[in-house]
Amino acid sequence: MNQFFSFNRFRLLVLKHWADNKKRYGLSVIAFIGLLIAWFVLFMLTDSERPMSKDLQQVTFFLSLFALGTFYASQYFHDLGSRAKGINFLLVPASTFEKLLCSLLYTVVVFIVVFTAAFYLVDIALVAISKSFAGANEAADKITVVNMFKINLLQFNKDSTVNFLLIFFSVQSVFLLGSVYFEKYSFIKTIIAGFIACFVLFCLLYFFNELVLPKGGYHRGFLTSYRVHVDGINDRLIQVPGWIGEVFRYMVMYATAPFLWIVTYYRLKEKQV
Amino acid sequence: MITIQNLCFGYKKKPVFDNLSLQFSGGHVYGLLGKNGTGKSTLLRNIAGLLFPSSGVITVNGHTPADRQPLFLSDVFMVPEEFYLPDISITEFLAYQAPFYSKFSQHKFQNYMSVFQIPTDSTLQNMSYGQKKKVLISFALATNVRLLLMDEPTNGLDIMSKSQFRKVLAEALNEDRCIIISTHQVKDLENLIDRITVVESGKILFDQNVSDITRKLSFRFAYDDADEKRALYSESSLKGNVIVTANNSEEETKLDLELLYKAIVTNSDQITKLFQS
Numbered sequence: 001m002n003q004f005f006s007f008n009r010f011r012l013l014v015l016k017h018w019a020d021n022k023k024r025y026g027l028s029v030i031a032f033i034g035l036l037i038a039w040f041v042l043f044m045l046t047d048s049e050r051p052m053s054k055d056l057q058q059v060t061f062f063l064s065l066f067a068l069g070t071f072y073a074s075q076y077f078h079d080l081g082s083r084a085k086g087i088n089f090l091l092v093p094a095s096t097f098e099k100l101l102c103s104l105l106y107t108v109v110v111f112i113v114v115f116t117a118a119f120y121l122v123d124i125a126l127v128a129i130s131k132s133f134a135g136a137n138e139a140a141d142k143i144t145v146v147n148m149f150k151i152n153l154l155q156f157n158k159d160s161t162v163n164f165l166l167i168f169f170s171v172q173s174v175f176l177l178g179s180v181y182f183e184k185y186s187f188i189k190t191i192i193a194g195f196i197a198c199f200v201l202f203c204l205l206y207f208f209n210e211l212v213l214p215k216g217g218y219h220r221g222f223l224t225s226y227r228v229h230v231d232g233i234n235d236r237l238i239q240v241p242g243w244i245g246e247v248f249r250y251m252v253m254y255a256t257a258p259f260l261w262i263v264t265y266y267r268l269k270e271k272q273v
Numbered sequence: 274m275i276t277i278q279n280l281c282f283g284y285k286k287k288p289v290f291d292n293l294s295l296q297f298s299g300g301h302v303y304g305l306l307g308k309n310g311t312g313k314s315t316l317l318r319n320i321a322g323l324l325f326p327s328s329g330v331i332t333v334n335g336h337t338p339a340d341r342q343p344l345f346l347s348d349v350f351m352v353p354e355e356f357y358l359p360d361i362s363i364t365e366f367l368a369y370q371a372p373f374y375s376k377f378s379q380h381k382f383q384n385y386m387s388v389f390q391i392p393t394d395s396t397l398q399n400m401s402y403g404q405k406k407k408v409l410i411s412f413a414l415a416t417n418v419r420l421l422l423m424d425e426p427t428n429g430l431d432i433m434s435k436s437q438f439r440k441v442l443a444e445a446l447n448e449d450r451c452i453i454i455s456t457h458q459v460k461d462l463e464n465l466i467d468r469i470t471v472v473e474s475g476k477i478l479f480d481q482n483v484s485d486i487t488r489k490l491s492f493r494f495a496y497d498d499a500d501e502k503r504a505l506y507s508e509s510s511l512k513g514n515v516i517v518t519a520n521n522s523e524e525e526t527k528l529d530l531e532l533l534y535k536a537i538v539t540n541s542d543q544i545t546k547l548f549q550s
Contacts, residue, residue, distance in 0.1 A: 001343070001344055003342045003343055003344060006343070009343060009373075012369070012372050012373055015369055016369040016370065016373075019359070019361055019365050019368070019369040020359040020361065020369070021359075023360060079357075082357070083353075083355050084353065084355040084356050084357040085357045086323075087318075087321075087323060087351065087353050087355075087356070087357075088356070088357045088358075090322075090323055090341065091321065091323070091346055091349070091350075091351055092346070092373060093343045093346035093347035093373040093374065094343055094346075094373070095341075095342070095343050096341065098343075269341075270325075272323060272324050272325055273318065273323045273324070
């Protein structure tokens, strides 16, 4: 028997997780749908000129995706904070890798699918209602369902949606790690830890710029191209090869989430109750 | 089955075990006795792989528990003092939990549940603490795992349930299986345990088979004052003074776990000497 991964054990783990949590998940989805309806109806009532505007749909989708996605991830390993639940979780006869993979299946794949389905269920219905109220005029034509996966929200390159999801997965993986790391109040503690980490990084970069680098500034690319100020005419440009910048960018985009998942795996492996 | 060699373990500010060595083998019910906070539960959690030793080696059926490999976990079941059961029906609980244990017996589970008189069509969350514990004990025994760890299993069980517990546990024992029960309610486990291990301040104060205990110790009323003075432990009761004394005759007396435990805690040096001779 493979002690690292077995598809059968993984399948049993996924089914067990569903059986143990289906009531909670079902109620959460209903609550989300209810809140979403209330939110959109509130805007329809207060802003009758532009009901269900494109901006409102976008902001609602992305804000709730980040808020709920990170909150859900921060709660996934919540059981480890309680001795009774922690024992129950750790003694399930499945490997740490299977337990992590199950968490990724639910927090990443299932979450995105269910969230998007629930959002569009409400969105499509309320857009249709708004249209029927607007009647057959010009305003009604502007009310339309927005395809969130085809909007130019983050244009690092042409794949705007891919970039956006990568950022989402990276942020979410921080919260998943936080749920293993912090036994209580993991959501709040992860946010605080994230702010501290960002602040420390900012300070390091600031002191690096002020104390290590000569007088000047970044030019044509952050961290990859630096203009050393001499007198404005004889300034010098220090550039690292372009591929280093590309590698760095791709590392940040594609490797952050997998790296944090690996850290979560080891943290889970060494977890004691 | 279980070999513990030079186990050292401690919490942040509190050392618990210092070079503890012990062995447990199949076909026995071990009673792990001791006061609250002496390390009984900690020892069980080290054996289950829930806590990791700071040094020393624990081997369970050839596995290192801290690795928490699926093969190891599928052959160990722990009934903790504080336990959790999900908010689902017993049928669902069985359907999703039992497949992890390849030797799980549905028939035995039903049998244990009927001994405990638990209706199988109820939801776990609607049950009382005692009923839930009985479901968990039934499930644990039906998994047919080789190592069963039970931490204060009779806590929260009523008088009838305690005798039902003794019945199902006696039924569940076989030559391959090792059952370790940690408890401070020694009376609940009389006639069930066949080896007694007393843990005191992270050390093993006493570790003997019940047959050796009854061969070397006598549990009876004192004949006279001189008999009482010779005793390893004595306490007064309504019928006279009850004593634990060296058994100098061929006749074996019935083991009184509570008296034995008190004798070990209050007079461990003399008792150790007696068993070493």
